[in-house]
Amino acid sequence: MIKNICEKINATVIAGADEMEKEISGVYICDLLSWVMSHANKGDAWITVMSHANVVAVASLLDLGCVIVPEDIKMDEDAIKKANEEGIPLLSTSMNSYEIAIALNNMGLGL
Amino acid sequence: MSLIQYHFNVEKDDFDRAGEASSNIKKILRQLGIDAAIIRKVAISTYEAEINVVIHSLGGVISLEIDTSSIKITAKDRGPGIANIELAMQAGYSTASDKVREMGFGAGMGLPNMEKCADKFEVESVVGIGTTITMHMYI
Ligand SMILES: Nc1ncnc2c1ncn2[C@@H]1O[C@H](COP(=O)(O)OP(=O)(O)OP(=O)(O)O)[C@@H](O)[C@H]1O
Ligand SMILES: [Mg+2]
Numbered sequence: 001m002i003k004n005i006c007e008k009i010n011a012t013v014i015a016g017a018d019e020m021e022k023e024i025s026g027v028y029i030c031d032l033l034s035w036v037m038s039h040a041n042k043g044d045a046w047i048t049v050m051s052h053a054n055v056v057a058v059a060s061l062l063d064l065g066c067v068i069v070p071e072d073i074k075m076d077e078d079a080i081k082k083a084n085e086e087g088i089p090l091l092s093t094s095m096n097s098y099e100i101a102i103a104l105n106n107m108g109l110g111l
Numbered sequence: 112m113s114l115i116q117y118h119f120n121v122e123k124d125d126f127d128r129a130g131e132a133s134s135n136i137k138k139i140l141r142q143l144g145i146d147a148a149i150i151r152k153v154a155i156s157t158y159e160a161e162i163n164v165v166i167h168s169l170g171g172v173i174s175l176e177i178d179t180s181s182i183k184i185t186a187k188d189r190g191p192g193i194a195n196i197e198l199a200m201q202a203g204y205s206t207a208s209d210k211v212r213e214m215g216f217g218a219g220m221g222l223p224n225m226e227k228c229a230d231k232f233e234v235e236s237v238v239g240i241g242t243t244i245t246m247h248m249y250i
Contacts (some may be wrong), residue, residue, distance in 0.1 A: 033162075034220035037155050038227065050215045054162075057130030061137060061154040078127060086134075 002066050002089050005045065008103045009093045011068065015080045016089030024065040027110035029097055033058055040064060045104065047097045053079040060086040070097045113176035113183070115143075121161055121186075123170040126214070132173040133158040139175065140182070149248055152228040153182055159221035160186035160244050166211050168242065177250075181230075184246045192238035200226070200234070 003020040006013060013020070025043035030036050031050050040046055042063040047070060048055060056079050059067050066089040069075060075083075075090055083090045093100060104110055117139065119132035137154045145153075157173065164171045164186055171188030193199045200222050207217030226232045229246035236242040 031215050032218040032220070033215040034159060034218045034224055037158060038220060038224045042151070048215075052214055053127060054129055054214065057134065057158070061130065061133055061158050062151070 002045075002091070004107065005066070005068075005104065006091060008107055009068070009091070009095055009100050011091035011093040014069075014075055014090045014092050015083035016066070016087055019066075019087055019089045022065055022089070024109060027101060027104050028064075029101060037062070045109070047100055049073055049097075051075045051079060053082045055079060056082040056086060056088050056090075059083075059088045064088070066091055068093065068100055070095060070100055113178045115139075115175070115177040117175045119173045119175075121164045121171055121173055121188075123165065123168060125165060129162055129165045130158060132161050136173070136175045136184070143177070145182070145250060149182070149250060153184060153248055156225040156228040156246050156248075157184050157186075159224050160184065160246070162216060163221055163244075164188045166207060166216055171241070181250060182248045184229075184244075184248075186242075186244040188241045188243075190239060190241045192240055193234070193236040193242055194238050196234050196236055 002022050024045045028040040028044040029047040031048050040062055043065045045066050046064050047068045051073055068091045072094050136157050140150045168188035169190050174185040176183040202223045203219040205217045205219035230249045231247040233245040
């Protein structure tokens with residue numbers, strides 16, 4: 001559940017707080033949007049440093065589980081607004097992508 | 112003859128609304144009860160076509176047409192057109208500006224993604240006139 005992920009990576013929920021019970025089925029890390037478009041799977045937690053609203057569009061079109069923004073990167077206001085509208089959880093953490101991946105792997109995700 | 116038709120205007124450089132046409136099309140297909148795997152393919156290829164209209168063209172229209180056997184997506188723009196379609200189709204080829212690359216576009220994967228997701232895929236382009244991408248997904 002996204003709730004458990006938040007605890008593990010010490011994340012702040014910046015959008016989509018209603019979706020915390022949703023299950024996550026995998027993990028995907030990439031910042032090139034059309035690469036993500038062709039390789040990420042439904043239900044994935046997507047780790048990206050991109051902070052604009054198109055991230056939310058991609059996540060929503062692919063039915064991704066949530067977006068995790070590493071290293072305290074600030075998301076754009078319109079991305080947050082769109083994520084709330086689309087019900088896409090946005091999680092922010094101070095960990096870097098590698099540390100997040102290790103934490104999620106320890107939870108048994110992405111195997 | 113198509114039973115259902117929708118058209119969505121897509122503006123040049125309108126990054127705030129980029130993806131809206133694809134998102135609306137996805138919602139329509141969901142309401143119609145189309146198979147999830149097909150919706151995914153339509154969503155991916157429509158998004159790639161829509162973003163190309165936003166970043167590479169002067170603006171255009173995305174259309175959805177559905178008949179009893181297929182979903183047809185058309186992305187028609189007002190130019191500048193593609194001089195070498197074969198080159199543009201190559202994975203990794205991109206003329207995207209530094210500004211849009213910073214946003215995560217420009218991997219040169221959009222057209223290959225569309226071709227992969229569509230059951231039938233066509234690019235027509237005339238320099239100075241515009242580009243039309245036509246994709247069919249069989250249902
Ligand atoms: N509608 C269009 N009008 C004019 N040129 C286009 C259009 N669509 C694509 N192109 C040209 O074809 C190239 C390849 O397109 P493609 O979608 O594969 O990659 P990209 O848009 O550059 O990057 P990505 O889609 O991975 O973000 C573009 O860089 C551009 O030069
Ligand atoms: Mg593209």
